[in-house]
Amino acid sequence: MARHRNVRGLKYDEDFEDDDVYGQSVEDDYCISPATAAQFIYKRDDYNRRAFAQEPLEEGDEYAEDKVEEPFHSNQPLLSEVDQARLQSCLDKMREVLRESVSDQVMVNAVLNSQYDARKALDLVLSEDSHQKTKRKIQNTVPTRKSIVGHVDAGKSTLMGHLLYLLGKVNKRIMHKYEQESKKAGKASFAFAWVLDETGEERKRGVTMDVGMTTFETKTKVITLMDAPGHKDFIPNMITGAAQADVAILVVDASRGEFEAGFEAGGQTREHALLVRSLGVTQLAVVVNKMDQVNWQPERFKEISNKLGHFLKQAGFKDSDVAYIPTTGLNGENLTTRSQIPELKAWYNGPCLLEQIDSFKPPQRPVEKPFxxxxxxxxxxxxxxxxxxxxxxxxxxxxxxxxxxxxxxxxxxxxxxxxxxxxxxxxxxxxxxxxxxxxxxxxxxxxxxxxxxQKAPIKTCMRFRARVLIFSIDIPITQGLPVLLHYQTLSEPCTIRRLVSVLHKSTGEILKKKPKCLTKGQNALIELQTQRPVPLELYKDFKELGRFMLRYSGSSIAAGVVTEIKE
Missing domain, CATH: 2.40.30.10 (Translation factors)
Known part of the structure; x- marks a missing residue:
């Protein structure tokens, strides 16, 4: 398990641009697999030397069996001895990074096209779509980061703790220890939650306070799991987890009255769903937990799915990117294998939670951009x-x-x-x-x-313009309002310096210049002033680093994207 403290992070919502690709589902595997980037095997031999010189292989040669293939250099012009030496030098440098993940032919072409500049050749290979799948050996796994969100007491930590136990990430001895300690503390039902809630304060209060992080593997993916706090007092920490996620799992309590408490005004279900969408997440698994408390009634599952589905669609999620899974985290039903309980099998034949996690489409990774x-x-x-x-x-x-x-x-x-x-x-x-x-x-x-x-550094500034979407707020937003800027892992006080204009939500057309205030649901262009220089990117250039969120008096009031950086 890993836990990183004092972290703040975010990104943004899709309302500002319809073709927002960050966090979206993509069919093509454009990315280098981040879990195994350095696991290449480098083997340089006499075969390469002779291939560059276009010398034929001789009978009995160690590599004679490869003669059935065309030499990789067959379409390349003859090179002088000097150029051959330059080519070899560049290839040596490239192999230190790429090893055997890219063919010799591809590397030779890149070196010749970049005029023997090894760095340019490396960038060229890494930026070519036709060779994206060969940048890194995936070994049948695709790394994905998932944030677990939901209203307090929905059972997020227990659900994930039991999932990890069933996957063998927690051994029986440790689990027995948690059971004994939680029983001694009068919290016997929290034993699985303690797998992720590691601090004494979290266990004493029975509430997740910070982002718990761990990893596990499915058939096709390496998953980094981030258990985010559900309590409203720890929303900034929840934003941290959601900002780093590719997809999200929203856990809701199926118990009578509990779902309604989390979903209606004041509950965190709505806010969490809106925040993860605003931070770029487009794929969502809704886990309807504690279904045993309502005797696995299909009517209750359908009622919750319908209410949430209507809201999630308004928040910007596509129906095709949202899945609903009935579970009970405490008993481990429908987590890693499909439940055999007759009451559930009678009406549900969908995937278990692990199968749904495995079916998420991998995100696009901007590997070709500056670090x-x-x-x-x-x-x-x-x-x-x-x-x-x-x-x-x-x-x-x-x-x-x-x-x-x-x-x-x-x-x-x-x-x-x-x-x-x-x-x-x-x-x-x-x-x-x-x-x-x-x-x-x-x-x-x-x-x-x-x-x-170093060659393409991020800009820093104390003043910038942004397009923002105003959330549900108690008071109108006015010029001079002090707010807290959440940008990636940064949490920085700032002031709304100017209200520039109110914009049409879809077209971006200016509806009103210099408004006196901004209210719920409006799109607007504003100017923000920070107290010290902060690093920022324009959304149009760097969607991953162009999003932010504004909070005021303990509530999230707006999500935005950077449109102009002031000098």
């Missing part, structure tokens, strides 16, 4: 340097790379990369990694800093 990692945690470890954790939003990184940190606008060197405590040489967009850093003072690095490509 970006948002710092979620900073800590000193053994040895020289220090470590940061965070999700790689775009690009890729290798051990030994020089990166820029914004702010404080200082260069550093990456001495080590780890994913789920396993060391790697290489990691890509979608990975939540730990980087060991040297060359910069740890005191200058804070949560919210962004590690980026």
């Amino acid at each position: 970006r990692l948002c710092v979620a945690d900073v800590f000193k470890d053994q040895g020289s340097g220090f470590s940061v954790t965070g999700k790689i939003e775009a690009g890729y990184v290798q051990t030994g790379d020089r990166l820029l940190v914004m702010p404080p606008n200082e260069a550093c060197t990456i001495k080590g990369i780890a994913l789920h405590d396993e060391p790697l040489d290489w990691a890509a967009a979608g990975d939540h990694v730990t980087l060991t850093v040297t060359g910069v003072d740890i005191i200058k690095i804070n949560v919210g800093c962004i590690f980026c490509d």
